[in-house]
Amino acid sequence: MEKNQTPATAYVTLETRWPNAKQIYKIKLMVTHKRIQQFYTILIPGVPANMSRDDFEKTRSDKPRKPFSDYKELIAHSEAEARKIILDMDEFSFDEFEKKYFGPQKVEKDFFQAIEAYVKELTIQERVGTASTYISTLHSLKRFKEAKKLKSILFNDVTIEFLNTWEKWMISEGNALTTVGIYARNIRAILNKAKAAGLMKPDHYPFGSGKYEIPASSNVKKALTITEVGKIYNYRTPAGSPEGRAHDLWIFSYLCNGINVKDIARLKYKNISNDALLFVRAKTERKQRQNLKQIEVPLSPEIKAIIKRIGNENIHPNQYVFPILREGLTPEKERALIQQATKTINKYIKRIVTALKLKKDVTTYTARHSYATVLKRSGATIEYISESLGHSNISTTENYLASFEMETKKKMAQNLLKFKR
Numbered sequence: 001m002e003k004n005q006t007p008a009t010a011y012v013t014l015e016t017r018w019p020n021a022k023q024i025y026k027i028k029l030m031v032t033h034k035r036i037q038q039f040y041t042i043l044i045p046g047v048p049a050n051m052s053r054d055d056f057e058k059t060r061s062d063k064p065r066k067p068f069s070d071y072k073e074l075i076a077h078s079e080a081e082a083r084k085i086i087l088d089m090d091e092f093s094f095d096e097f098e099k100k101y102f103g104p105q106k107v108e109k110d111f112f113q114a115i116e117a118y119v120k121e122l123t124i125q126e127r128v129g130t131a132s133t134y135i136s137t138l139h140s141l142k143r144f145k146e147a148k149k150l151k152s153i154l155f156n157d158v159t160i161e162f163l164n165t166w167e168k169w170m171i172s173e174g175n176a177l178t179t180v181g182i183y184a185r186n187i188r189a190i191l192n193k194a195k196a197a198g199l200m201k202p203d204h205y206p207f208g209s210g211k212y213e214i215p216a217s218s219n220v221k222k223a224l225t226i227t228e229v230g231k232i233y234n235y236r237t238p239a240g241s242p243e244g245r246a247h248d249l250w251i252f253s254y255l256c257n258g259i260n261v262k263d264i265a266r267l268k269y270k271n272i273s274n275d276a277l278l279f280v281r282a283k284t285e286r287k288q289r290q291n292l293k294q295i296e297v298p299l300s301p302e303i304k305a306i307i308k309r310i311g312n313e314n315i316h317p318n319q320y321v322f323p324i325l326r327e328g329l330t331p332e333k334e335r336a337l338i339q340q341a342t343k344t345i346n347k348y349i350k351r352i353v354t355a356l357k358l359k360k361d362v363t364t365y366t367a368r369h370s371y372a373t374v375l376k377r378s379g380a381t382i383e384y385i386s387e388s389l390g391h392s393n394i395s396t397t398e399n400y401l402a403s404f405e406m407e408t409k410k411k412m413a414q415n416l417l418k419f420k421r
Contacts, residue, residue, distance in 0.1 A: 248309060
């Protein structure tokens with residue numbers, strides 16, 4: 001019998017058959033055979049799961065700009081995989097195609113496949129930030145494979161020697177130890193899954209005591225003193241300026257238990273109740289489905305003033321407090337807007353710090369660090385600080401505070417030489 005006499009076609013497209021008020025549509029694989037069409041929901045690592053018509057059209061243009069050029073390449077690769085399955089079939093049927101396309105095509109021992117599968121899982125959970133770090137890890141390993149001319153990387157190939165060689169290569173490529181640490185933890189997470197599934201021999205596992213040690217950044221995190229925070233707080237900015245808005249958001253973070261930019265962006269007016277701000281950290285909400293810790297911040301006159309000054313005027317319960325996000329965003333677009341807000345705050349707060357001649361690297365994270373450290377230095381208990389930060393246990397808070405106290409340690413060390421004149 002002649003092979004696959006009437007082959008089907010496969011294209012990645014948008015699901016636009018039904019009207020969508022938000023004008024955002026799911027990316028789907030459309031397979032057509034003898035004028036019959038089937039649409040399959042797919043997740044392509046590195047490509048948003050949902051797009052507008054305009055954005056999707058950019059991926060189809062001849063010379064799209066980034067990131068659409070990357071999306072175009074990844075979409076083409078996904079289409080090629082589907083078409084190869086179709087061409088390899090003796091006779092096409094949708095049932096057989098589904099089995100081959102969505103079923104276990106290979107034994108999950110290929111490390112790259114395992115990372116791609118986990119990226120899909122993270123994307124379904126809308127954890128786009130975490131997914132992006134795994135995509136970066138995958139790109140790093142693929143470049144390492146090419147540089148070392150390796151045929152493939154299976155689970156049991158990821159040995160202590162492999163990781164040490166990869167780490168040296170990463171450093172030689174100009175990557176910081178912090179980046180190596182992030183990628184190494186991702187590698188460990190994938191191997192943990194493989195080990196639990198019986199896809200990797202326990203004696204081949206390269207992490208643990210006496211084995212490969214994940215590098216940690218040696219940077220000492222510095223919190224500001226209450227005096228330094230006071231200087232930033234009292235700094236005057238032009239009314240209604242981008243600098244003033246960034247200044248207000250940094251101070252808001254400091255006053256509201258060190259709330260991070262993502263949680264600031266997600267605040268809605270329904271989070272304000274009985275003269276208090278109530279919210280659950282997005283990080284905690286994702287990790288825990290039960291016993292979520294709600295953080296309660298008393299609304300001081302200073303906090304209220306910031307909300308009145310730069311908050312949205314429409315105070316409907318479902319309205320965002322600050323004009324950073326809007327309804328109907330894809331997870332990818334939400335992440336991009338939060339990253340942009342963080343970048344803008346950091347840009348202007350660094351200018352303010354320079355103008356104040358404070359010799360410290362201050363970012364949005366410094367507001368959280370400073371909140372916790374100022375409380376500790378003022379005599380607050382570790383239990384109170386832990387609860388206010390939304391930490392799951394006190395040991396997390398103790399580790400969190402430990403690296404912020406270098407100045408205090410230096411001052412204590414000076415006491416050992418008080419006898420000197």
